[in-house]
Amino acid sequence: MKHSYAGRAAIVGIGATEFSKASGRSELQLALEACAAACADAGVDPRQVNGLSTFTMESNPESEIMRGLGIPELTHFSRIHFGGGAPCATVQYAAMAVASGVADYVLCYRAFNERSGRRFGVGVQDRPAGATAEEAQFAFTSPFGLLTPASWVAMFATRMMHEYGVTSEDFGRVAVADRRHAATNPAAHFYGQPIRLEDHQASRWIVEPLHLLDCCQETDGGQAMLVTTPERARDLAQPAVIVEAAAQGMADDQHMMRSFFRESIVGLPEMGTCARQIWETSGLAPADVKTAVLYDHFTPFVLAQLEEFGFCGPGEAKDFVADGGIELGGRLPVNTHGGQLGEAYLHGMNGIAEGVRQVRGTSVNQVEGAEHVLVTGGTGVPTSALMLGAAG
Amino acid sequence: MSADDLLTRLRALVGQQGPVQSARHPVNLPAIADWCDAMGDGNPVYTDEEAAAKSRHGGIVAPPATLDIWDRPGLPAQPRFRPAAKPPAADPRSRTLRLLEEAGFIGVVAVNSELEIARYLRPGDVVQNTQILDDVSEEKQTALGVGHFVTTRQRYETSDGEHVGDLLFRILKFKPSSGQQSTGTSPAAAAQARPAPDPSPALRPRPGINKDNEALWEGYRNHELRLPRCNGCGRVFFPPSPRCSSCGAFDMGYVVVSGRGTLYSFSVVHHPQVPGFRYPLVVGLVELDGADDGAGRGVRFLADLVGVSPAQAEVGMPLEIEWLDSHPALVEGATDSRGPITVPQFRPATPTRREDTLTAGSVQEGQRLPLWTLPLAPTHIVAGALATRDFQDVHHDRDLAVQKGSKDIFLNINTSLGLMERYVTDWSGPDAAVTALRVRLGAPAYPYMPLTFSGAVKSVDADTGRVVVGVQASNELGPHVTGTVELELQP
Secondary structure: OOOOOOOOOEEEEEEEOOOEOOOOOOHHHHHHHHHHHHHHHHOOOHHHOOEEEEEOOOOOOHHHHHHHHOOOOOOEEEEEOOHHHOHHHHHHHHHHHHHOOOOOOEEEEEEEEOOOOOOHHHOOOOOOOOOOHHHHHHHHOHHHOOOOHHHHHHHHHHHHHHHHOOOHHHHHHHHHHHHHHHOOOOOOOOOOOOOOHHHHHHOOEEEEOEEHHHEOOOOEEEEEEEEEOHHHHOOOOOOOEEEEEEEEEOOOOOOOOOOOOOOOOOOOHHHHHHHHHHHHHHOOOHHHOOEEEOOOOEOHHHHHHHHHOOOOOOOOHHHHOHHHOOOOOOOOOEOOOOHHHHOOOOOOHHHHHHHHHHHHOOOOOOOOOOOEEEEEOOOOOOEEEEEEEEOO | OOHHHHHHHHHHHOOOEOOOEEOOOOOOHHHHHHHHHHHOOOOHHHOOHHHHHHOOOOOOOOOHHHOOOOOOOOOOOOHHHOOOOOOOOOOHHHHHHHHHHHOOOOEEEEEEEEEEEOOOOOOOOOEEEEEEEEEEOOOEEOOOOEEEEEEEEEEEEEOOOOEEEEEEEEEEEEOOOOOOOOOOOOHHHHHHHOOOOOOOHHHOOOOOOOOOOHHHHHHHHOOOEEEEEEOOOOOEOOOOOOOOOOOOOOOEEEEEEOOOEEEEEEEEEOOOOOOOOOOOEEEEEEEEEEEEOOOOOEEEEEEEEOOOOOOOOOOOOEEEEEEEEEEOOOOOOOOOOOOOEEEEEEEEOOOOOOOOOOEHHHOOOOOEEEEEEEOOOHHHHHHHHHHOOOOOHHHOOHHHHHHOOOOOOOOOHHHHHHHHHHHHHHHHOOOOEEEEEEEEEOOOOOOOOOEEEEEEEEEEEOOOOEEEEEEEEEEOOEEEEEEEEEEEOEO
């Protein structure tokens, strides 16, 4: 079934801070800088914003954003759970709000000092061993030393290698593509620093079978997007980037990056749920998509996403990424900003911004004919996805 | 004394023979049975008259690894009250060691032990041996320090002069603190160079225990692997939920499963390292036997693996449960997350002893033996030392072992060889003849450090039936023994 709000919302502004390892500023300041920049990009006075959408993990409450931006009134504020699975859903909620008339301008934002402050990669060992269902979820993984996202994803990766014959080098090709794209993106942390497959293979183990260079960066920074209706968009500073489709997804026997108990653990069925909605709502097919931004906290799940969206068949992603298949000039250039391995780890929000730039035609690694750009949220977690396109 | 003078005096002893040492008692069934118990060796040729009569030996024999235990002296005076003045031993090795100690080479570490079997001992044999100093090396720089390798050979005979086997034994006498920086030339040196992590399991993250999972954790405290089972429709599933997603019942019970299963997938955690675990940490996703979810699929469970190195982990490997009483109670008597915690772990499934015997023709070069992990308890170490008539205090008295600089009591060489022999003959079957056991010694085997045996066939001679199996037993400190077991099978 098609979503009725599809095509009735547009991203009209994007804004970000610099991406760094130590911002030297509060997370609230990063959020406000990014939000103000998104409004400025669109040519919209922040006081016109009356909706906010962000992550449950976000430390900056809507009330503080509202105060800082001088917003007189909010009619919509929504949050999405499950960490990195949220980014595309912030835009989806914003799109639903503006299409239904609940709000006029909605800011989607995410900001953190994830490198200089609380680092996600250090593990959940300090999480309270409490009685809530949220806390008790960890009872059957944390006492056994499986404490970090890398350790959870590695469990899937080992099985992918076993069932599909995927190798560490296949994972490495994702890293090589990301770093090649980041090398020509001045905003990327790894600007001017491409890697070779040998560098990937030589990098130290984090959690076997994941090398250091299979893992995303840790970043301080903020990213925001401004969403409104296509009608309002006509009068604004930038060409509208239409939300052609947006989706959230969970699937059978879902767990938070630890869905180890399903019949098969080599795919991402929650991303399959998103893919089905994205294709149905947009009316597009994989062949219509010339570039994609696929969530890359860890390289193995980029392969699984190519399969879930039907760019190739199950188990075929290792061939799809071979010979520069996901690099500029390849079958489907992926993460042209450098991804979260190359540009920055902004919980996927910087990937949405790259999707906007590709549709606008302003990416530093512009792909010819990028009329429709697929963007995805976190993998292994309940997640979200977007199809962005040019205004007709 | 100059180094040259010392070497001249040492070399003068080479070739000298010690006095004949004779066993107090003949080889006998009770001692053989005790040895089999200590090693867990169920080979019937050692204890079962009927089975032994049908074997290649035609009757009961002693395990070959016992060759050098029978003529050992018995329990000395209690260590704490040992007389200060003991007559110096007259054998050439003891004389060599005294010379070296006077010259400052006070450290000692065993390096090689090689046992060659000419014929299996039988009950009634009275064993004796003569020792020959085979070699003293020139001064060598080793990772432990400068030292001399001292090699002796012992020739074993029965009292009527029949040759039954030989033992080559090599030790390094060294000057402590004269070692190079971690050149890691010998496994023993490598083991000493490696810091021994000793985390408190109480530091592992505690599980969040609530109404929905407490029945499972209560089972674990009793070393019972429970899985949630719907009392409405009988569905077994994991992780728990208060409602059955299949029939809708809110009536949850549990089933107890054996804890056997196969490895479905795994992660090897290197980083970050948090207190309470040893790294690299192998965590496994295990498909459990006897826990069908109704759709014919085994239910999966997740736990860390013990006794499995990253290189040994393999999807599909058979596993069995092991229990770690990981946390004392925070609040005495509490049964929720403040109470004591026991966590399940998995180790390689103990291989079953083969009842028939392999022929050389059925064995391939490179063929691997299944892993065997022994969760080494103090009882194994003490029972092994006594059953091999090794009364050195470091193998049974923790206080004295610690006083002598050891972390704890540790496995004696004869028990290591006995376990290695059991490992290989459990695989080959009872009627294989062991002709040699040769090992290089490495890290000590301390209690509570699971010791994992691995092996592979190095060579097969299908004409003669001679098969050489390479074996290693390792713990978290590194290789404990590395060597070969030579077998004779039917061609």
